[in-house]
Amino acid sequence: MDLLGYLGYLTPIESASLREGTRPVFSPNDLVVYPAQGVGRVERIQRQEIGGASTEFYIVRILSNNVTLMVPVPNARNVGLRPVCSATSGEAILESLKDRSDFTGYTGQNWNRRYREYSEKLKSGALEDVAYVLKELLLIGNDKELSFGERRLLEQAMNLITLELSFCLEKPQKEIQERINSLFEDVLNKDRDE
Incomplete structure (x- = not known):
């Protein structure tokens, strides 16, 4: 198991898809909701190397408290990141x-x-x-x-x-x-x- 999977960031399947490449669903400036934190804005998508694996992260700034979160793109759905409702x-x-x-x-x-x-x-x-x-x-x-x-x-x-x-x-x-x-x-x- 690679380090990302070991740290609980990704399941083995997600780790494999990460190595194959995963396309982001959200774009910079999109409004999203992070569970228990509320509405945030995707500031950028940033590539980082962790444990020898390179992955993309959404950099999300929560609007109510100005906290910045890094959400692995392949794991975004699993952590509950979603668009603002219609x-x-x-x-x-x-x-x-x-x-x-x-x-x-x-x-x-x-x-x-x-x-x-x-x-x-x-x-x-x-x-x-x-x-x-x-x-x-x-x-x-x-x-x-x-x-x-x-x-x-x-x-x-x-x-x-x-x-x-x-x-x-x-x-x-x-x-x-x-x-x-x-x-x-x-x-x-x-x-x-x-």
Whole structure:
């Protein structure tokens, strides 16, 4: 096994494709989403030699905190690097926040278990998973005061969603957050009326 595979960067198949040559999917200036970090911009594609193997890396600057990540081009899909969602998908995510059918209510379930579940969903990078965490925590927060850990996860989920939707819907992040808050007020008012 070569060093890249040994370090966990690449599987043996990816290492082989790296030696054969892999073409980048993203280009400089493309907006991408990195799981649990949020929206970033591909600054450049850079070739580096690691352990005797030469590979290309996406150099991605995360917009919310200015962190720079190096993502091996052949491993980008496996780590969850993806393009920012489309406007249609963004609107569908907002609509999904109104749906309470998958919300079971605060059950007093072990916080550690819920925290792990929510953290895994945020790390998945899937916008639907992030929306699920956001919805759950907003609805739980309506039933009880959120703990410090829950508030941190809520803030992270809100930031991840609002930043990505602000790019795909071409609206300010604050406007997206106000829209989400308004959606939840409508849902909660509808529940009170029933």
